[in-house]
Amino acid sequence: MTSLSGARIRAVLVKEFRQYRRNKFILYTMVVLPVLFLVAPITTILNLPSTAPEVRVRAAVGSIFLLMLLIPVIVPVAISAYSVIGERDQGTLEPVLTTPIRREELVLGKALASIIPGVALSYLLFAVIMTVLRVVGHPNVVHALWQGSWLVAEVLFAPLLAAWSTWIGTAISARSSDVRVAQQLGTLASLPALAVTSLMTFQVLSPTVPVALIVAGVLVVIDVAALRVVSRLFDRERLITGARATRAAAPPPHDS
Amino acid sequence: MSRRWFVRRRVGFGVRPVTWQGWAITAVALGLMVVALLVVRRPLGAPSVLVIAAVYVAVGYATGGRSRPGASPAPPESSGLPARGTPDAPTPVAPATLARVAREATSRAGDLAGRDAAIEVVGLTKCFGERDAFRDVSFRVAVGEVFGFLGPNGAGKTTLVRTLSTLLAPTSGSATVAGLSLGEDHGEAIRQRIAVMTESPGLYGRLSVRENLEFFAGLYQMSDARVRIDRALESVNLAGRAGDPCASLSKGLRQRVGLARTLLNDPAIIFLDEPTSGLDPVATREVLELIGGLRERGVTIFLTTHRLDEAERLCDRVAILNTTLRIVGDTDELRRQLFERSLEVATATPLADPAALFTAIPGVGSWRASGDGRYVLETTEPRETAPRVARALVAAGADVESLAESRHSLEDVYLQLIDDDTGVSA
Numbered sequence: 001m002t003s004l005s006g007a008r009i010r011a012v013l014v015k016e017f018r019q020y021r022r023n024k025f026i027l028y029t030m031v032v033l034p035v036l037f038l039v040a041p042i043t044t045i046l047n048l049p050s051t052a053p054e055v056r057v058r059a060a061v062g063s064i065f066l067l068m069l070l071i072p073v074i075v076p077v078a079i080s081a082y083s084v085i086g087e088r089d090q091g092t093l094e095p096v097l098t099t100p101i102r103r104e105e106l107v108l109g110k111a112l113a114s115i116i117p118g119v120a121l122s123y124l125l126f127a128v129i130m131t132v133l134r135v136v137g138h139p140n141v142v143h144a145l146w147q148g149s150w151l152v153a154e155v156l157f158a159p160l161l162a163a164w165s166t167w168i169g170t171a172i173s174a175r176s177s178d179v180r181v182a183q184q185l186g187t188l189a190s191l192p193a194l195a196v197t198s199l200m201t202f203q204v205l206s207p208t209v210p211v212a213l214i215v216a217g218v219l220v221v222i223d224v225a226a227l228r229v230v231s232r233l234f235d236r237e238r239l240i241t242g243a244r245a246t247r248a249a250a251p252p253p254h255d256s
Numbered sequence: 257m258s259r260r261w262f263v264r265r266r267v268g269f270g271v272r273p274v275t276w277q278g279w280a281i282t283a284v285a286l287g288l289m290v291v292a293l294l295v296v297r298r299p300l301g302a303p304s305v306l307v308i309a310a311v312y313v314a315v316g317y318a319t320g321g322r323s324r325p326g327a328s329p330a331p332p333e334s335s336g337l338p339a340r341g342t343p344d345a346p347t348p349v350a351p352a353t354l355a356r357v358a359r360e361a362t363s364r365a366g367d368l369a370g371r372d373a374a375i376e377v378v379g380l381t382k383c384f385g386e387r388d389a390f391r392d393v394s395f396r397v398a399v400g401e402v403f404g405f406l407g408p409n410g411a412g413k414t415t416l417v418r419t420l421s422t423l424l425a426p427t428s429g430s431a432t433v434a435g436l437s438l439g440e441d442h443g444e445a446i447r448q449r450i451a452v453m454t455e456s457p458g459l460y461g462r463l464s465v466r467e468n469l470e471f472f473a474g475l476y477q478m479s480d481a482r483v484r485i486d487r488a489l490e491s492v493n494l495a496g497r498a499g500d501p502c503a504s505l506s507k508g509l510r511q512r513v514g515l516a517r518t519l520l521n522d523p524a525i526i527f528l529d530e531p532t533s534g535l536d537p538v539a540t541r542e543v544l545e546l547i548g549g550l551r552e553r554g555v556t557i558f559l560t561t562h563r564l565d566e567a568e569r570l571c572d573r574v575a576i577l578n579t580t581l582r583i584v585g586d587t588d589e590l591r592r593q594l595f596e597r598s599l600e601v602a603t604a605t606p607l608a609d610p611a612a613l614f615t616a617i618p619g620v621g622s623w624r625a626s627g628d629g630r631y632v633l634e635t636t637e638p639r640e641t642a643p644r645v646a647r648a649l650v651a652a653g654a655d656v657e658s659l660a661e662s663r664h665s666l667e668d669v670y671l672q673l674i675d676d677d678t679g680v681s682a
Contacts, residue, residue: 005477007477010474014471018463019460022501091457095472097423098423098452099447099472100444131294134294237423237424240418240424
């Protein structure tokens with residue numbers, strides 16, 4: 001198998017980003033929820049008294065991380081759920097499929113266009129929260145936040161969760177016949193991935209660096225498997241007609 | 257003109273980055289602000305951030321902020337836009353530029369000359385479950401030919417185009433497209449050599465004409481994309497509209513953009529699926545002129561259409577499909593296959609004894625009256641028989657109003673075949 005073309009993946013990515021830029025509605029819906037997520041944890045932490053017990057502080061910090069990890073789940077799935085069915089509705093999918101682009105290149109281009117905004121927003125908000133709390137937070141809260149395990153978890157989990165929700169959204173989009181259904185189903189179907197990370201945020205698993213790395217490893221395995229499944233769904237015939245190709249077992253001979 | 261890193265916002269004030277350099281400066285500025293907040297503690301943290309922000313804005317204004325890159329230039333006066341008062345008014349095709357594009361496409365097509373069949377289809381069948389989209393279709397399209405594919409709605413035309421362009425896998429049979437056999441292994445290579453214009457041009461409405469073409473040029477991995485895009489836009493006379501969002505174009509102009517897209521990769525074969533569907537007569541003429549320009553230069557074109565007049569005007573040969581292939585040939589050949597050749601005679605008054613007159617003329621097989629003083633004479637050689645008929649009529653004292661060979665249009669051929677099918681299925 002020859003290697004994938006970075007130029008084609010980039011072409012898809014650039015096209016998707018241009019479309020986001022031109023569609024303010026997409027940008028606003030991308031940003032509104034994360035901004036709300038920004039307000040809630042900061043308020044919670046700032047309202048913690050300096051004498052709050054450690055258990056309470058840890059619980060508050062855990063809930064902050066859960067919110068931060070919701071962003072890379074929710075933002076990409078909303079975008080990716082539209083990626084195939086939206087293009088099919090607009091009539092733009094077929095011309096793309098008549099070009100030499102491979103299905104893996106199309107999948108990766110569209111996936112990156114969903115993953116990058118989700119991860120970027122997640123990192124940005126995380127940086128803002130950490131900065132604000134570092135500047136104005138109580139020392140015991142700052143100490144609980146600035147733990148290596150949480151930093152590793154945020155850095156690793158955000159892209160992995162974003163990838164998972166992107167695969168789910170894309171798979172549903174490729175099989176769906178309605179954009180709204182695809183987006184609703186996609187959001188619901190991507191939430192179970194949070195269960196893995198919730199084990200850490202709710203202190204079921206002790207939030208240490210090794211545990212974060214193990215959980216990240218599990219997510220990597222899930223993501224790779226999902227990528228393979230989604231790539232198969234990007235069969236041209238399936239995308240055009242909604243059904244898989246059927247070839248006769250033994251084509252009849254023809255006089256030439 | 258070198259691109260600016262920042263541009264002034266259209267709404268509000270300030271600048272925004274537009275190039276990677278601009279974005280890099282923005283990222284560095286944000287990073288410095290975060291570091292300043294974390295490292296430089298009170299009371300100097302906030303002033304540091306303000307200083308960085310001020311420097312960033314100054315850099316933004318210094319490296320841009322006065323013009324917007326990529327804004328569409330005003331249409332040149334020589335663009336050929338007719339003075340009809342509407343921006344979407346069709347413009348005449350630039351023959352010289354079209355010819356250049358066509359020549360290049362022809363040279364690509366010339367690669368196939370040794371094989372001399374651009375498309376060869378043998379017993380091709382496509383089924384969706386129990387339903388046949390088309391069945392046992394065989395035909396051959398020569399390099400440089402314009403091949404018309406006609407048929408009623410649901411006849412399988414679009415499915416056949418999708419199959420030949422490797423979007424759908426055939427259920428059985430075989431085909432060679434641009435020198436490569438249809439199959440999973442050759443899909444990418446075939447798609448590299450062909451171009452398909454679907455019934456709806458399938459453009460991204462929020463992107464400009466140029467951005468749409470840039471996207472497709474990227475999918476073909478073109479290193480000289482800018483040159484090719486300029487050339488393709490010039491050939492469809494849309495160079496002046498390159499910066500316009502596609503959603504703002506009329507349907508006719510969008511079809512032209514679709515046609516420009518098919519020219520990007522200098523394809524050996526162009527598939528055009530109902531290219532004039534839904535266009536007004538002027539826009540239709542424009543698109544047909546563009547196709548005609550390619551035809552004159554020998555590009556292989558596979559055209560599916562409902563419009564029999566345009567098939568008759570453009571195509572070297574036509575095929576009529578109604579799930580199975582009903583007939584293939586040039587239009588004259590089809591007329592000969594389906595209709596007896598005949599002469600139509602009109603006289604001022606009905607003849608006294610037409611039977612005696614017409615049966616005595618050598619070359620006339622049979623005859624029938626088609627109205628008062630109107631007669632149809634079946635003959636195998638109309639050119640030779642016509643003078644004899646004229647002489648016989650004059651000798652009989654008839655006042656001849658007209659004498660001409662019957663012409664059956666492609667529409668007659670089409671209706672004859674489709675009526676046959678309807679009769680069979682009824």
